[in-house]
Amino acid sequence: MEVAVTKFSFTKATDANDAVLKASSLTNAAFIAGGTNLVDLMKENVARPGALVDINQLPLHTITETEEGGLMIGALVTNAATAYNPLVEKHYPLLSKAILAGASPQLRNMATAGGNLLQRTRCYYFYDTATACNKRNPGSGCPAINGFNRMHAILGASEACIAVHPSDMCIALAALNARIHVLGTGGTRTIGFNGFHRLPAETPEAENNLQPGELITAIELPAEDFSSHYQYIKVRDRSSYAFALVSVAVALQMDGNIIKEARLALGGVAHKPWRNPVVEEHLRNQQISAPLLQDAAEMMLAGARGYGHNNFKIELAKRVIIRAINEAAGIL
């Protein structure tokens, strides 16, 4: 018995450079780590890699403190090991909370930090090879725009694609200004979190700005203290083990009732974690108040558009933003 998939060759990488070399030289190669998303997509015939490069044995399994006082999370650290790491729990509890809002305990024991960034959308049409999908089959059309789109995007979508990024972890990483360390044939580089994922525009098949063969080696959390005032609220159709309809990550630095620093990221609403620096600037050095938060919520959803079944997300997102900021600030 085998996974009923397109035939693929298989090889193990001996080190990170070997992984990049193999992924760059083999036709249509994919890295495999936890496999929680890739193996599923291969069973569905949505992902059809020509070769798998196994990276599980690479030494990317540790979380270490950086010289600057931040954390470096190896790409192969599991979601569970990240969420329950004492340093993450102490200094970045927003990240722990977001991770634990996602998937199931079994999946969190398998899924890796690097893989979480690369997971594909849960759009039903993307998963259904009997239908068109610009992401799966560029140029074929988007049935979601005029179809069933309860889970779909309200911000940053295009005429080609209204899919959303499904991650919880990435919403916290976006709010925390994480940096992605990657290795390619040309060496290493670092990508700011906001520059990692892409909006769909005319090329929804391209979900991130990695070059072919590039390997995520680590996720770096900068040394910033958001451990006292944070919240992650995830609204979903059942109370556990479901993808977000709307999620909100908030990280604040407070001085009494004054917001000194604000980070706000939305999940379940766009093709990437959604941030808006203008809104964060609007909140900065302001005394927290109902009108201020209402303004922030309205600004955050500026330009939002529903596609029929998901119109409710616009008002829902505003209300969750206000609640999350109040709870993060300690005002209930």
Next chain:
Amino acid sequence: MSQHTIGNSNYNSQQLYDADETIPVGFTVNGTHHTLQLTAATTLLDALREYMHLTGTKKGCDHGQCGACTVLLNGKRVNACLILAVTKDGADITTIEGIATADMLHPLQAAFIEHDAFQCGYCTPGQICSALGMLQEGRANTAEEIRELMSGNLCRCGAYTNIVDAILQYKNGGGRD
């Protein structure tokens, strides 16, 4: 955390295996070592059921959504249906067949019986392996936390309340009267 090593010494790490080629892979399952030849497309679930003939681990959804295939891999609960077996060479695996000792049920199995924590029983091996993994993790101290941390295991018969009761009894050291 230690660097992972490739467990099977006859594994050629440089080799590129074609889709139809089999790859040597070794596991310790319930204390017994197994050496197998598997294609890369074989899941750990199929390796257990079809090649090691350990059919206690169930195939439910085969997509990581139901938890029927839950086993303990190096002590951690995982969905065996989403793991390519060749990526876990050298792993130590515990399945439902390795939970009891000889003719003596594991106390969690006994608690499931006492609390009527199943009807058809199809999800039960996964529920029990998942519960044991959860209790090892040490994060489930209340019924509410058990419900949240058992959310990766579905029961279509709806025995959830009894499953929570059985786990709570076992966790609190309660046995049968």
